[in-house]
Amino acid sequence: MSIIIIESPNKIEKVKKYSNCETFATKGHFKSLTKNFIKNYDNYEIEYDFSNEETRKRMNFIFSKCKNEDVIIATDPDREGYAIGYMFYQIIKNSAKSVKRAEFFEITQAGIKKGLENAIDFQKTNFKDFESFKARAVGDKLVGFILSPKYMREMNDKNISVGRVQTPALELIVKKQLEIEEFQKLKEEEKISYKAKALLQTKDSKEFEVLSENVYSNLNEIEEFLNFIKDNSKALLQNIKEKQSQKAPPQPFRTSQLQERANIALSLAPDEIMLLAGELFEAGLITYTRTDSNTLSNEFINELEERFKNETWYEKRIYEAGKQSQAQAHEAIRITHIHPYEECENLVKQSGVKFSQSLIDLYKFIYENSILSQSKNCISLNQTYEFSIKGVIFKATQSKIIDKGFKEAKEKLFKSKELEDEENKEEKNLKNKIDLSSLKQNESFDIVSFEKVEIKKQAPSPYKESNFIALLEKEGIGRPSTYASFLPKLLQRAYIEIEKKGKNNFIKATQKGLDFMQKIRNLDEWIATSEYTRHMENVLDSISRGEVSYLDFIKPLHQKMQFIKINNEEKAPSEAQIALLNKLAKEQNVKLDEEVFLKANLAKKNIEELLKNSIKAPSPKQIALAEKLSQDKKIELPKDYKENIKICSAFIDKCFKECKKKGN
Template structure:
């Protein structure tokens, strides 16, 4: 048996557990070319080419698969399925059989369960690969057709993305909303009371006063009163229930708030935790946990904290996506005490950063199955000179899940002008409580807050833009390309980001239309379900551009980043000179690349630019090269 996965680390871990030969592709080993569109604009058929560094991998895969039962174990999502599909195309003719192996946890138990579920690859849902094709080709059309147009029109280097551009718009629009905000004053009227040494405040039932004179008139009316009459006392028990285990987006948001990690960092750390068998698969919309793990968790909690920390029945949570429950939420693969985490992480060769993220995942998953926290909540209603005032209080009487996990750090957004929670004395209806004084506090309305990377990801999820596997790359791309940056934990737009959004709003508004982007994601879900075709998705994206053809790059237009990277790599490989003039023109660099690869077909001027040294290397096979 031969198992083929993406990650070398995961390959080593699986091989150590199953003692079966395992290989890794190190992610995608073929993709669309960087230096050209790579898509037929009539059929939308992609031209995938091998990555330069992996051009020998297909031959190595075929050699290893000869006569073997091959387990195609790419990650259990669209991208992982696509990698497995590309491996299948390479090995199915020489392998004894090819089966799809979906691994949700890299443990002996998880791997054996995965093997028991493995099915012939030909019987798996090809809709996953078709959705990958739709996303990949659709995004290529947007990026490679609109980015050069934007760069030419704006006289700079700009990148347009089907999902990244709406994300930039979110940040830009929020910043402009903040700039345009005009604070308005309002007043809060409170009285200060005391009983048996306990001081507390009660707020006027009206809440906010927008006219100071109205509040001041009440102050003057009650100033002479020495007591407040207790009109109502309401006591009740309130519960705070635990949250479900993490989904991908919730993990990114919590890690941003608590650990100050960018989504990309969170996913990199989670990937390592998954590959070392410490957590379940970390790209998920699901909040379900396996019944076997819940039973293990409940037994562990009973033995450590006591049965009173458990609800009578396991807590059940509903996933937002009805299809999500094929996966689980993100959880540890086995139970242990919190003080074992450091040793566990060290044993797997991981770092303190991994430990901090694992601790967060562990606590959230454990807390999700614990009893609610219980509070004694009290509301007191007072009357002073005909005016009504209210005081709220809450006292924790049983910590429940809060013993393991508190989400207060993730909810640092302002509470608004709610009545403050405070300690309240015992008071009876009809009792006169001494009034020490009154206060009239002026406040101002506040603008909406800037996004953090965590809250930006949550907003993308709310708008149904992108998917769990893409959020980390979205935030990284818009940062790396200079459209936004992080300042004091908040995401702010940079001038190129604002320029791009204004350009798209005028020239290509559909690209940054949230609802259209959401419907595109929904269309790809239909492709997964084999209810739509990926070609229709690509045709729809292309139609939005007016069936645009690749921009004819003029002398003044800049080459794409992909062209520049490819040209420099080609020049290094073939020992060619790359003239400075070529680097300034998209058309010139395309001609130089063509001449360097095929000197025999080049025009005399192109041969001169590429150099005679290209003649000999160009006769070699270019199969597998990225071009």
Template sequence: MNLLIVESPTKTKTISKYLKGDYVVRASVGHIRDLPKSNKKAIDIAGGFIPHYEISKGKEKVVSEIKDLAKKAKEVILATDPDREGEAIAWHIKEACGLKKPKRIVFYEITENAVKEAIKHPRNIDENLRRAQEARRVLDRLVGYDLSGLIWKKVRYGLSAGRVQSPALRIIMEREREIRAFIPENYWVISGEFETENKDKIILTCEEEPKDEKETNHILELARANPWKIIEIKQSETKRSPRAPFTTSTLQQTASSRLGYSPSRTMSIAQKLYEQGLITYMRTDSLNVSKEALPQIYGTIEKQYGKEYLFPRIYTSKSKSAQEAHEAVRPTNFNLKSAGHTDEQKKLYKLIWERTISSQMADAKLLKTKVSANIISEQQAIIPNFSIIGSITVFDGWLAADKAAHGEETQIPKLSEGEKLKLLNIESQGKQTEPPSRYTEAGLVKELEKREIGRPSTYATIIKTIQDRGYVIKEGKTLLPTDTGDVVSTFLENNFSQYISDSFTAEMENKLDEIAEGKRKYEKMLKDFYTPFSKEVKVKSKTTEKITNLGEADEKYKCPVCGGPMIIKLARTGKFLSCAKFPECTGARKIDGSIMEGPKETGELCPQCGGKLIEREGRFGKFISCANYPKCKFIKQSTEQEAKAKTGVNCPECKKGEIVERRGRFGLFYSCSNYPECKFAIKAKPTGKICKLCGSLMMEGTKTIPERCSNKACPNHNPHKTK
């Protein structure tokens, strides 16, 4: 018997199908060992940054089972994922189970061919790869522990900081400050509706957008007072090339913008597709497509779209770091146009299929037509040209496979130069320049990659961490920093600017890559970093003041208790105004100056620990939490808040509960009050009406569609498209 060990049960199932007879396949179910929670025991710094691992809780059984099987096995093969994390898991299994000479195999797709081929070419565990993973783990633990400790002392208990999460938070805060400093400017957009000689209608827009209302009116006057003609028609052919196949980062970005998935959700769906053998390994920054896959892609394109659509291309990645996985994310079998068990798996698979296929297809050809017109007057061209640009697809090329990438087509009626136009109507619209926009999750992944912060294996975790810590919240699609995020980032930027800079973080990633390549030594790298860093933390611990005061409050807000001046402070729920004489006087106001009711005991006891329950006011209204926070994290909505959340609409699924408003990681949603027994939920507030087409609940829509069906499959979900 041969024993083959992987990290996930799904992978076990897929591989068992391929290996008949002599193989027993077992899963470690993720990591089996980790650093202990207590920091003293975790890392022996003086001894050379030696980590002391402990078997993770609940993994004792897995370890002893593997030990038993290994004794009976002729050969033990470690087939964990093909990157540093996978190499580390393999090494931990070897160490914890006392395996003598296990073989290590890697494959980038879980297909019969790839697995059987890998078994023919085993190697030893790559000490450099697993050391690089260990260095990252130790580094992150040391930085996180030291910085968090300092922030507990200087800002507030329970907060955290981290080597890569803090630079990401800083990037968000830098944008936020740009937005705060932004001064909007007025400008006017002028558009006219014209009739051509053929009685077609056409809308032309002024090529300049005046910043001044007087100038705008001047243009309007001349436009109305004079006859018009077409002065130029310019045609040009342009092309659009397909994009490279997916890397982790572009997969996360596209899944976010097209499907609305967060990076961590995308990664967990992709992982399931990978483990079923449907796609190649999803953590990669390579644009490579294997020699075996290319002919399959070419064949699929010729068969499904025709010869003229095929255009073989080679993509080279600009990432200089040779990460271990060396293929782009692609389907393993191109004949499968649809695959996956669930709706979300199918959607992500389709995205990957389309992206890979279209990357080997011909350019799309577009015909652009620019029509410019002006007034006919004695003084000639005293107002800017009015124009329109039309765009028609002459050949769709790769867009045939990736229909969602198709832009809007603008058709322009047949016109000729010199043709007279009749002005029907002209209007100006006052607008204001917009501040730079906040990052979306997809935008932040792109920014992190551009600045070389993080790696395919870490983007999703970074973005999840800053949200889990309460430094950033997601509103709609954008990431909004909280007051706490602002204060923590400002503290770190003022005191550890070098350590959370782009260049430093990117340099550390490069050093980790060099450890993986065997070009840099583990102990020296950690020592070179940690010696000055820990000294800096100690110095800052003595020299920086505790942040108790975030500035003076507006003078018009006096303490509601003693009438004295107030200052801005940070609470768990955000900024508020506190009496400057605190703790002698406990008067407080909300940040907007309104009166705040202080924390109040409710008289009830905590169902989790028996402590007193306390009602407080937070960012999203009143809530009840345990007096033993942060030891006990029990939290619930206040009765008043609960009443506000009720919609009065009964749950159509269990017919017992009521639909109530809830706040989740993706913002507000509406679900059954019988949760978790009933999992019914919809995205927007139900209006109380029932859909005439399918009988589902109707819900609030947008400005243009005031009401829509909550059932996504119903045509009434997008009523504007049914007309």
């Protein structure tokens, strides 16, 4: 009997049941970088150790069970999972009978059977994936251990952290905040432009509105135009344009899309969405939740086709992983099998997971997306009516759905209607209740009235929590496994705050966040740019492909931080030591190395040296004595005797020595 190694203990029973194999769980990462994780700065050799003694004992028991056995390492099917599996493999490769790598994309009988059938010798897997993981882990540690203490000092705040991907994410929020503040400085009249609106009437006295094509930048311009046109009584319909538009059904969910859309639809935070989705995956209800691919398996597509091929809304669709996808073998997040929509709630309740309404809502949401991804486009006919009034073009538009496509599926299967698309920002000012398609080209219409319409310039808005993850993905910041962690970390550091308005959560930078990023831009701008982070992510991908090495990532990154070495065995200086160092260095106009602020021993040594050279003021009694001796002995006081204790003391000593010589 083979032994299967997975990560989550919650999946043990299902994997055992479907594989008939003894199954053990690592409980995620069982080894982590040591305190002084870089053993050699020439080749950046690193050291891992068990997270704690309890983990060591638990894992040693599992390793002993693998001796002389066929072992299948089925840790999660992503880079993190592969890294855990690689470390496991390195420990048992010489004691196990054989070691294979399997990937379970769904915890179902079919999913586990497929994973086991496609398992390969671990020796044949891409070891470069571990090199990429190692580069990411070491790089993130270096940035955190070197730059975070630096900015704790700069900000005089211990609740500060700098991250290779966390900080560029904050920079996006801060830039938006600054953009908003700049807009708010505009005068009110600078925020408004104008259009002219005409009320027209058909021969049978039906009224409708049309809007000028031209935009007028201020009140004088629009008033002048209305005076120019006010005496006209007729409008000519000189052109009718028709154009079809198509709206595609939603794609199967990538991680970022699930977080974005579930946040909008269900008002759940991204980290909560991932927690709930993880429970649904472990219960065998959905596929693996960390993916940047929109693909669906042929088996699932065929199952959907068999079920819905006779429906008027159905259309078979093949989705491909994007060029930037790191998960060519992965599927999108989907339900694991087709069943009636009405059974969703019972399936979740019977799956063994801790029941909650949010869990049911999320499962239904993924269910709907999985079905709708295999449906037709919604096709609309868009009509634009162009009227000429004294040579100036006015327009009215209307849109009609001619094929509901996926919207029909929503109505039939889920008893819900697609929300109407947001109206054109300009046409929302028109209130037309008549069907414009009855109007004929070259027909004339009576003009009832004119009026001006304010067109407010769109004020920049803070990022919504729902669309921020999509922005991170677009900017190349982070990976599906990390998207949900950014906002909680920024909130924890008090760099941002979440402001709730209606159903939306808006992300706003705090003053601390603004001040922090200003410091970063002044001293280490490179860490704040999306371009650098995106470049580093590309280098990590290149390591996986074997095009560059681990050192090609780590050395340039460490160079950005002046190759400062980390020694965590040494205690960090106290806040009092750091404050004194800063004070003495400022008084003596001395620039200290960054390492001085990281190591207590170095800090102490530098304080002692600076104190030797520091200028201490004499006490009031010493000053008074020096002045009395000067007056009594008619000796001129030296310069700076009030500021420098050495000068004052030397003067007093000199006076007493002269007194002794004279016998006074």
